[in-house]
Amino acid sequence: MDLTWSEQDEQFRAEARDWLTANVPRQPLPSGDTAAGFAAHLEWERALHADRWSVVSWPQEYGGREASIWQWLIFEEEYYRAGAPQRVTQNGIFLLAPTIFEFGTKQQQDELLPRMAAAQDLWAQGWSEPGAGSDLAGISSRAVRDEQAGGWRLSGQKTWSTRGAFCTHLFGLFRTDPQAQRHRGLTYFLVPLDTPGVTVRGFDRLDGDEGFADVFFENAFLPDSAVLGGVDQGWSVAMSTTGSERGLTLRSPGRFLKAAAALVALAGERGEAATDLLRDRVARSWMQAHAYQQFTLAQVTDIVEGRPAGARSSLNKVFWSELDIALHETALELLGPDALVDGPWTRGYQFSLSGPIYAGTNEIQRNIIAERLLGLPRR
Amino acid sequence: MRFAPSDEQRELEAVVRQVLTDRCPPQTVRAGAGSAQVAALAESLAGLGVAGLLVAEDDGGLGLDENHLVSVFAQIGYAAAPLPLTATLAVAPAVLAAGAPDLLAKLVEGGLTVGADPAETGHVAFGSGVDLVLRGGFGGTGRIEILDVSDAAVSTSPSVDVALDLTGYAGARLVAAVDDPQVVRLAWERGVLATSAELIGLSRRMLDLTVEHVRTREQFGVPIGSFQAVKHHLATALLHLEFAVPVVATAGFELAAGLPGRLRALATAKALASEAAHVVGRAALQCHGAIGYTTEYDLHLFLKRSWALESSWGSAAWHRAALLDDLGVGLTGVRPAS
Numbered sequence A: 001m002d003l004t005w006s007e008q009d010e011q012f013r014a015e016a017r018d019w020l021t022a023n024v025p026r027q028p029l030p031s032g033d034t035a036a037g038f039a040a041h042l043e044w045e046r047a048l049h050a051d052r053w054s055v056v057s058w059p060q061e062y063g064g065r066e067a068s069i070w071q072w073l074i075f076e077e078e079y080y081r082a083g084a085p086q087r088v089t090q091n092g093i094f095l096l097a098p099t100i101f102e103f104g105t106k107q108q109q110d111e112l113l114p115r116m117a118a119a120q121d122l123w124a125q126g127w128s129e130p131g132a133g134s135d136l137a138g139i140s141s142r143a144v145r146d147e148q149a150g151g152w153r154l155s156g157q158k159t160w161s162t163r164g165a166f167c168t169h170l171f172g173l174f175r176t177d178p179q180a181q182r183h184r185g186l187t188y189f190l191v192p193l194d195t196p197g198v199t200v201r202g203f204d205r206l207d208g209d210e211g212f213a214d215v216f217f218e219n220a221f222l223p224d225s226a227v228l229g230g231v232d233q234g235w236s237v238a239m240s241t242t243g244s245e246r247g248l249t250l251r252s253p254g255r256f257l258k259a260a261a262a263l264v265a266l267a268g269e270r271g272e273a274a275t276d277l278l279r280d281r282v283a284r285s286w287m288q289a290h291a292y293q294q295f296t297l298a299q300v301t302d303i304v305e306g307r308p309a310g311a312r313s314s315l316n317k318v319f320w321s322e323l324d325i326a327l328h329e330t331a332l333e334l335l336g337p338d339a340l341v342d343g344p345w346t347r348g349y350q351f352s353l354s355g356p357i358y359a360g361t362n363e364i365q366r367n368i369i370a371e372r373l374l375g376l377p378r379r
Numbered sequence B: 001m002r003f004a005p006s007d008e009q010r011e012l013e014a015v016v017r018q019v020l021t022d023r024c025p026p027q028t029v030r031a032g033a034g035s036a037q038v039a040a041l042a043e044s045l046a047g048l049g050v051a052g053l054l055v056a057e058d059d060g061g062l063g064l065d066e067n068h069l070v071s072v073f074a075q076i077g078y079a080a081a082p083l084p085l086t087a088t089l090a091v092a093p094a095v096l097a098a099g100a101p102d103l104l105a106k107l108v109e110g111g112l113t114v115g116a117d118p119a120e121t122g123h124v125a126f127g128s129g130v131d132l133v134l135r136g137g138f139g140g141t142g143r144i145e146i147l148d149v150s151d152a153a154v155s156t157s158p159s160v161d162v163a164l165d166l167t168g169y170a171g172a173r174l175v176a177a178v179d180d181p182q183v184v185r186l187a188w189e190r191g192v193l194a195t196s197a198e199l200i201g202l203s204r205r206m207l208d209l210t211v212e213h214v215r216t217r218e219q220f221g222v223p224i225g226s227f228q229a230v231k232h233h234l235a236t237a238l239l240h241l242e243f244a245v246p247v248v249a250t251a252g253f254e255l256a257a258g259l260p261g262r263l264r265a266l267a268t269a270k271a272l273a274s275e276a277a278h279v280v281g282r283a284a285l286q287c288h289g290a291i292g293y294t295t296e297y298d299l300h301l302f303l304k305r306s307w308a309l310e311s312s313w314g315s316a317a318w319h320r321a322a323l324l325d326d327l328g329v330g331l332t333g334v335r336p337a338s
Helices: A007-023 A035-050 A069-081 A090-103 A106-117 A234-246 A253-269 A276-304 A310-340 A344-352 A362-373 B007-023 B026-031 B036-048 B066-079 B085-099 B101-109 B181-216 B228-257 B262-293 B299-310 B316-327
Strands: A123-126 A142-146 A151-158 A169-175 A186-192 A198-203 A212-223 B114-117 B132-136 B144-148 B153-157 B166-170 B173-178
Touching: A007 A069, A069 A253, A069 A276, A090 A106, A090 A123, A090 A169, A090 A234, A123 A212, A142 A169, A151 A169, A151 A186, A169 A234, A186 A212, A186 A234, A253 A276, A253 A310, A276 A310, A276 B228, A276 B262, A276 B316, A310 A344, A310 A362, A310 B228, A362 B228, B007 B036, B007 B066, B026 B036, B026 B299, B066 B085, B066 B181, B066 B228, B085 B101, B085 B114, B085 B132, B085 B144, B085 B173, B085 B181, B144 B181, B173 B181, B181 B228, B181 B262, B181 B299, B228 B262, B262 B299, B262 B316
Parallel strands: A123 A169, B114 B132
Antiparallel strands: A142 A151, A151 A212, A169 A186, A198 A212, B132 B144, B144 B173, B153 B166
16 A cells, blocks of 8 residues: 655646646636537637647647556546536547547547547547437447448437537447347447438437437448447447446546535535534545545556456446435535525536436446346346 | 555465464354354464564564554454454554553563453453453543453443453453553554454455355245345445445555544544445345344354444444544534444
């Protein structure tokens, strides 16, 4: 056990903190999941990119700093501590990029990664379909070979695509082998949303933001270069993305440390409304946020030493999503009647409720935990 | 930054695990105080020199720190060893060094068994064979009395944990009183840490027993572990355990490093380890069905020990209250007494 940061890491932290202090907008931006807010967030993303803070762990040539995974964690901690805006580039940078680094051709990497880092291309996820949510292998969208044109014809529908209404690109799974069952015969495609035959329809979410989208495909043509990984290999390629989504890249501990600190401050501000019953719950959330941080430090040590997280990323996902809800519920009770007014805590609460649903519902995660970590029999 | 046990910690853990596997099967826990099995267990542990774990090498000890304490006590918990090891291994070294240094050598040799009663309840766990009792110091404040109980009158109280051997003493002789705040605080912190680690080990054991059970027990023609309701109980249990483990490790590190802000890590460790044991224990009992609700089956040995330890060295609620004080948003009304 050595829980001290190296001098180099401390320097990195200081540099990140200085930059964030000088550059984070004083007034919080409107939500990035609305049309108006999205534009403001793009401006912020480009400011991050200009000073090489948008993708700290990436190679220099793609706009990064080649920061270690430890430094990435430090940056995330400082980012949330500074109250910096939500990352509208998140799905590309944190979910797609690791997959491109692992499975992409050199040409795909050279073309796609710099534009993603600069927020020129904005990526939405295309996993779910009206008939395939938790059961991702049950998708029916398909890609049919067009030999004459030398590519693929996509048809079908993707849905609940976060910020899909504002994004320029989509990554997702399509069935390329109509004979194959379930998770065989799927292919991972990278789709520009301005491709003829692709239509995007935005719709509102429960929390009032409007960034959700249906994406319709009607014989949309894509060249072979749009395939990531290999034809019919989509499931294993996609699993690397969902691993990142459940694990620490989607929800770094910095986010919950910041929220726990804000909850403690709220309890302090609320005076007599902060009953002992609520204070006890504040302590629980504070402890869990720190447990999540320490779990992550152990997990990163494992990754650095060559023990991949694997199914353990399902532990992260269930834990942070349930912590997030509990923390916001306590905040709302501390606010009492003031919780009727729209604000960061009420918004945060509504958003937290999506946590146990997206990235694989917590029911699915508990199945994975029981079967793959505890070795219980599948049915 | 490296959040993982050192090789040295792992080696020590393996040695202790081996001794406990050999010498502390459930039959030993059942045999209880005064039995030949428990005496043999005590002798084997003494042979490892673990009594000197936290004693400096110059004083004949192993000169190790609280990181190692966590590793050792997780194993002790896994075996539910029926000996006053928290008091003897974790608490006594600093207290004796301050109040009765001439007894330290005997402790290191394994020739001295020590019990503790931090909350001054009048009861000492695993107390019927102890030479000394350390009384007081709850919460790391006040003073700790070193009592010689070798000639005292002994009484036994029934306990929630039948193996706990809750013992009261009348007519103990005061050897010394330690009121150095640093020592009293350290004694408390080490007791809290050891108990937290023990709860981790107990949770792990209860979960292992249960996983084994649900994989083999068949109902409706299939193993009951294939039912989603059972899977989800045990997934939730594992979640509580897996997020308590790193918290206890952090508390061990912060204590070993003497970090000034360590109260928060220690409070978190005891609260989350207690909760984990509680949740795992409930799931374990439920998933065992009626088989677990007997004293013929072993689960109850670990379940009842975990109940006893949840209420010792500060309950989860007490530690949450301590954290809140430190965060500046302390409880305003009646607070948990222990």
